[in-house]
Amino acid sequence: MPSVSNKLTVKLGARSYDILIGKGLLKSAGMKIHNTVGNGKCWIITDENLAPLYLPLIQKSLAEAAMQSHTIILPAGEDTKNFETVKMLTNKVLDEIPERGSTLIALGGGVVGDLTGFAASVILRGINFIQIPTTFLAQVDSSVGGKTGINTRHGKNLIGAFYQPNLVITDTDVLNSLPKREILAGYAEVVKYGLIRDATFFEWLEKNGNAVVNGEFEALSYAIQKSCGIKAAIVADDEYERGTRALLNFGHTFGHALEAETEFGSELNHGEAVSIGMTLACKLSNILGFSRSATLNRTLNHFNKIGLMTNFPKIENRQWKPHKILGHMAHDKKNKSGRNTFVLMRDIGEAFVSDDVNLEVVERLLQEPNS
Numbered sequence: 001m002p003s004v005s006n007k008l009t010v011k012l013g014a015r016s017y018d019i020l021i022g023k024g025l026l027k028s029a030g031m032k033i034h035n036t037v038g039n040g041k042c043w044i045i046t047d048e049n050l051a052p053l054y055l056p057l058i059q060k061s062l063a064e065a066a067m068q069s070h071t072i073i074l075p076a077g078e079d080t081k082n083f084e085t086v087k088m089l090t091n092k093v094l095d096e097i098p099e100r101g102s103t104l105i106a107l108g109g110g111v112v113g114d115l116t117g118f119a120a121s122v123i124l125r126g127i128n129f130i131q132i133p134t135t136f137l138a139q140v141d142s143s144v145g146g147k148t149g150i151n152t153r154h155g156k157n158l159i160g161a162f163y164q165p166n167l168v169i170t171d172t173d174v175l176n177s178l179p180k181r182e183i184l185a186g187y188a189e190v191v192k193y194g195l196i197r198d199a200t201f202f203e204w205l206e207k208n209g210n211a212v213v214n215g216e217f218e219a220l221s222y223a224i225q226k227s228c229g230i231k232a233a234i235v236a237d238d239e240y241e242r243g244t245r246a247l248l249n250f251g252h253t254f255g256h257a258l259e260a261e262t263e264f265g266s267e268l269n270h271g272e273a274v275s276i277g278m279t280l281a282c283k284l285s286n287i288l289g290f291s292r293s294a295t296l297n298r299t300l301n302h303f304n305k306i307g308l309m310t311n312f313p314k315i316e317n318r319q320w321k322p323h324k325i326l327g328h329m330a331h332d333k334k335n336k337s338g339r340n341t342f343v344l345m346r347d348i349g350e351a352f353v354s355d356d357v358n359l360e361v362v363e364r365l366l367q368e369p370n371s
């Protein structure tokens with residue numbers, strides 16, 4: 001296994017922060033948090049699935065570090081990522097009189113992380129924010145980079161803020177309780193990094209991807225470290241997505257539209273929507289003549305080998321209508337001057353952004369998986 005450090009720093013000047021990656025880190029989370037933000041009041045925000053599993057450990061560890069903590073437990077799932085939850089959350093925190101030195105701790109997946117980060121960004125115009133990601137997706141992606149937000153009926157993550165955490169504590173042990181479906185969802189974001197930026201990492205995944213999704217520690221922790229490293233470098237280069245950061249949206253223009261079409265429900269999770277979206281982006285790159293068929297086939301072979309979704313799933317009473325998916329894409333926040341923005345690829349590891357794609361070609365492509 002190539003060696004990568006288990007402490008990474010996202011280099012953003014005064015907003016720089018560490019990502020700690022390892023086994024058994026939750027036990028000492030309190031001291032790590034105390035060392036980062038001091039001993040102000042803190043709130044642990046988590047969901048109902050995680051509370052019975054990990055909350056006592058975090059509470060104990062904060063108490064051992066002499067930190068006073070409150071807890072807010074949210075319903076699990078994407079439906080929670082909305083304005084009503086932000087209202088409830090911020091009011092509960094305000095009830096306990098926070099100060100600028102107070103801290104919100106997100107113990108959960110991307111839903112808890114995105115919501116908590118957004119709340120932290122607006123309470124007193126910004127209080128401390130710690131991420132303790134518990135899904136594979138959150139460990140390799142959403143806990144790093146400072147995008148926070150919520151969904152509205154207009155689409156996904158359309159309300160939010162760039163707000164960096166003060167520290168990310170990634171304990172690989174928590175993945176032992178994560179269902180396989182969620183591991184695969186995180187793997188979609190892992191393979192994304194190889195596809196957009198790092199052909200050598202993609203090659204490594206071709207050999208070791210099954211070990212990663214089967215939870216073999218060495219492979220898993222290397223995949224997390226490598227993914228966070230690639231993301232940290234892109235974020236350090238372009239924190240506010242004026243250029244290269246947009247590459248991280250590979251597969252997401254389609255993916256977000258599919259999530260909107262399924263009303264952010266449990267039919268498709270984020271990673272599943274993104275893996276179908278990446279398949280479509282690879283096919284589109286090939287149809288438009290940017291990438292070779294061999295590149296497309298190599299990518300699809302890997303997705304199939306790991307068990308990532310490549311087609312719209314067959315769901316009772318669900319018809320995937322191209323014009324409806326295109327309708328959702330019109331709301332994408334990456335669009336410029338009314339034109340849809342797509343991340344395409346020339347080869348594995350070489351992605352680029354285009355706002356010059358003929359939507360009739362996209363509509364024909366969207367018909368394909370239904371046939």
Ligand SMILES: NC(=O)c1ccc[n+]([C@@H]2O[C@H](COP(=O)([O-])OP(=O)(O)OC[C@H]3O[C@@H](n4cnc5c(N)ncnc54)[C@H](O)[C@@H]3O)[C@@H](O)[C@H]2O)c1
Pocket residue numbers: 047048049050076077078081108109110111112114134135136137138141142143144145146147148156157174175176177178179182185269270271
């Ligand atoms: N901010 C970003 O940069 C960014 C990047 C990617 C995705 N996201 C967002 O992240 C969200 C998806 O996050 P997610 O995939 O982590 O889903 P999630 O937070 O909904 O978690 C998935 C499910 O797994 C459960 N769970 C979490 N950790 C567990 C564990 N260790 N053991 C057992 N069960 C556990 C949760 O309770 C939930 O039911 C989406 O809203 C997406 O938009 C944000």
Ligand SMILES: [Zn+2]
Pocket residue numbers: 141189252270274
């Ligand atoms: Zn994503």
